[in-house]
Amino acid sequence: MGKPGFERAHHVAFFDAMATELPGDYDKQEVNHLTLSYFALGGLSLLRELDRVNKDEIARWVLSFQVHPEAHTDVDSGLFYGFCGSRSTQFPLSNVKDPCHNGSHLASTYSALAILKIVGYDLANVDSKALLQSMKKLQQPDGSFMPIHIGAETDLRFVYCAAAICSMLDDWTGMDKLKAKEYILNCQSYDGGFGMVPGSESHGGGTFCAVAALHLMGFIQVDLASNLNDSASIDMRMLLEWCLQRQVNDGGFQGRRNKASDTCYAFWVGGVLKIIGAYHLIDRCALREFLLTCQSPYGGFTKFPFDRIPDIYHSYYGLAALSLLEEEGLEPLSVELGILSSAL
Amino acid sequence: MDHANSGPSSWPELADVVPVPQDDGPSPVVPIAYRDGFREVMDYFRALYFAGEQSPRALRLTTEAIEQNPGNYTVWHFRRRILEALDSDLLEEMNFVEKIAECNPKNYQIWHHKRWLAEKLGPDIANKEHGFTMKILATDTKNYHAWSHRQWVLQALGGWETELQYCNKLLEEDIFNNSAWNQRFFVITRSPLFGGLKVMHDAEVDYTIEAILGNPQNESPWRYLKGLYKGENNCLVADERISGVCLKVLKNDWTCVFALSLLLDLLRDGLQPSDELKAILEPVRSSDPETADADLAITVCCILQKCDPLRVNYWSWFKTTLSQISDPLVVSG
Structure with a gap:
């Protein structure tokens, strides 16, 4: 059996099918409908196959999830005027007696704006004033963000979402950057990686959120040498070592020490290395071979090598990781925002 | 079939409720192929939620909706309001959420x-709570x-007394x-019972070295050991136990990447290598013309390039940073 190649046609078929209709198994993730759509459409965009969908229709659909304040509403009341993640979390204002009904969520808002960027919608047309002003209320005294005003876990994921939202809208009034930075620094663990919250175990996803947010906020440079000299008071040397140690013998990246490698961390950890200017230090050939063994025979990617059934999350991050490796036939990605470079 | 029949439309207590269908808005993009049960429960949920009805039947409906869609934070939020309004037994609710958590142990809501x-x-x-996380x-x-939950409970509600024992047990x-x-690390640095890292430091170093010697290929204790010095590289270099454990491991296996990498850090930060250490690396050094005349840090980098091929670019890069910074150290040494 020869080494597998990049099965572009299979992936196009897979993402096309996903963009047409997500299978019923995804109904447990229905609240993240916008994020699932971001994966499907982001995958098509990386494959340069976005012509298969109707971009105007997509933009209209995404915009229909935004919650707008009513004429005389106090935007500083604590409610967040972002995007709801799905229809089942969206409730028309006039119908609800619960004053807290608004279900807009930071992750969904990030996904909404990312999709709009991907389909070429001009974000200057998005009503961003109420969005940003109310988003600032989600920031906690320790600098972290709550994803939704009715209360939920706070961790690095939402600091990243807030930073990406401000960056995409090109307006940083939505957050206190110094506070956010302080929180991020508190999440760097004794081993150089970042945990999702202060004290927790270093984790590929948490580390991505930390470093990408610092970069978006302007606290990280693009080249490794400058970062090692002046690195926003994070321990850059240990971070570099932590990231590089995550590449394991099968060529893939693990998300945490002593765990199996997994498709998505080729993006999360590889993305951190890209951001800090150290991507050239990994073994690219070994990583590519690993990723190719994670391709499903049905198109898309699986979490682990030689599995069969793909899922949309690992499929998107498999492609994104191959885009970082400059695989032929894939669009370059702006890693810190998770959208095509050409969409910026 | 049974499933559809047992949905809220068949509940006598909801007979007077008119379900509110989902408004799909403009032509849905990337639609999800919902199962019938999912739609039905959410249609009834919407009706009671719109009405703001905080009643036992609304509570029961949220149970059903959560079983269908445990990620729906609006449903959970509404449930909390109902629990407060009905002054429900929260211990009973805890049992409920634990049953759900056991089936969905990775659900944030x-x-x-x-x-x-x-x-x-x-x-x-x-x-x-500690008993439950232990079970998971x-x-x-x-x-x-x-x-995360366990760490939060420790910090917010306590229960530190047996936590180090628990760590010991898991590591055994x-x-x-x-x-x-x-x-x-969390317990050692944050438990109010121990007085912090300073007090625990020595015993922890010994514990960790023992773990390293038992399994030199285990990266975890190597990183933990460095973490115990919290970036105070002078102390790391000065503590003879650190260079000692590198020496012991390399004596048995001079290709151990973690020992070489820690040794490299020590050398970079000014460790004066003992004769014994030099002797171990000497055969490798002299056999390779590239390293024959090099200082020990460069030699270790060259060994790492060979023993750790996945990171050959990293060790090559590391070597270039050494030649940039090591000159003044050589002079001062």
Whole structure:
């Protein structure tokens, strides 16, 4: 059996099918409908196959999830005027007696704006004033963000979402950057990686959120040498070592020490290395071979090598990781925002 | 079939409720192929939610909706309002959420609900909470949600007394369990019972060295050991136990990447290598013309380039940083 190649046609078929209709198994993730759509459409965009969908229709659909304040509403009341993640979390204002009904969520808002960027919608047309002003209320005294005003876990994921939202809208009034930075620094663990919250175990996803947010906020440079000299008071040397140690013998990246490698961390950890200017230090050939063994025979990617059934999350991050490796036939990605470079 | 028949449309208590269908808005993009049961429950939920009805039947409906869609934070939020309005038994609710969590141990909303309950129930619940996370961790020792919850309970409600013992037990079962090493660091640095890292430092260094010697290929204790010095590289270099453990490991296996890498850090930060250490690396050094005349740090880099091929670019790069900074050190040494 020869080494597998990049099965572009299979992936196009897979993402096309996903963009047409997500299978019923995804109904447990229905609240993240916008994020699932971001994966499907982001995958098509990386494959340069976005012509298969109707971009105007997509933009209209995404915009229909935004919650707008009513004429005389106090935007500083604590409610967040972002995007709801799905229809089942969206409730028309006039119908609800619960004053807290608004279900807009930071992750969904990030996904909404990312999709709009991907389909070429001009974000200057998005009503961003109420969005940003109310988003600032989600920031906690320790600098972290709550994803939704009715209360939920706070961790690095939402600091990243807030930073990406401000960056995409090109307006940083939505957050206190110094506070956010302080929180991020508190999440760097004794081993150089970042945990999702202060004290927790270093984790590929948490580390991505930390470093990408610092970069978006302007606290990280693009080249490794400058970062090692002046690195926003994070321990850059240990971070570099932590990231590089995550590449394991099968060529893939693990998300945490002593765990199996997994498709998505080729993006999360590889993305951190890209951001800090150290991507050239990994073994690219070994990583590519690993990723190719994670391709499903049905198109898309699986979490682990030689599995069969793909899922949309690992499929998107498999492609994104191959885009970082400059695989032929894939669009370059702006890693810190998770959208095509050409969409910026 | 049975499933459809047992949905809310068949509940006598909801006979007077008119379900509110989902408004799909403009032509749906990337639609999800919902199962019938899912839509039905959400249509009834919407009706009671719009009406703001905080009643036992609304509570029961949220149970059904949560079973269909445990990620729907609006449903959980509405449930919390109902629990408050009905002044429900929160311990009973805790049992409910635990049953759901056991089937969905990686769902954020469930753990958040659990935290909300624990916060209301206060310190008395701490040990019960620790018992529950222990149960989840018994089947998946690395469940991130369970560890986060456990750390939150420790800090907010207490129960530190047996935590170090618990870490010991997990590490005895699997010394490669990095989550347990992380928890150990958390306990050592944050438990109010121990007086912090300064007090615990010496004993921890010994514990960690023992773990390294038992399994030199286990990265976790090597990183933990460095973490105990919290970036105070002078102390790391000055503590003879550190260069000692590198020496011991390299004596048996001069290709051990973690020992070489720690040794490299020590050399970079000014360690004067002992004759014994030089002797171990001497045969490697003299056999390779590239390293024959080089200082020991460069030699170690060259060995790492060979023993750790996945990171050959990193060690090559590392070597260039050494030649940039090591000159003044050589002079001062």
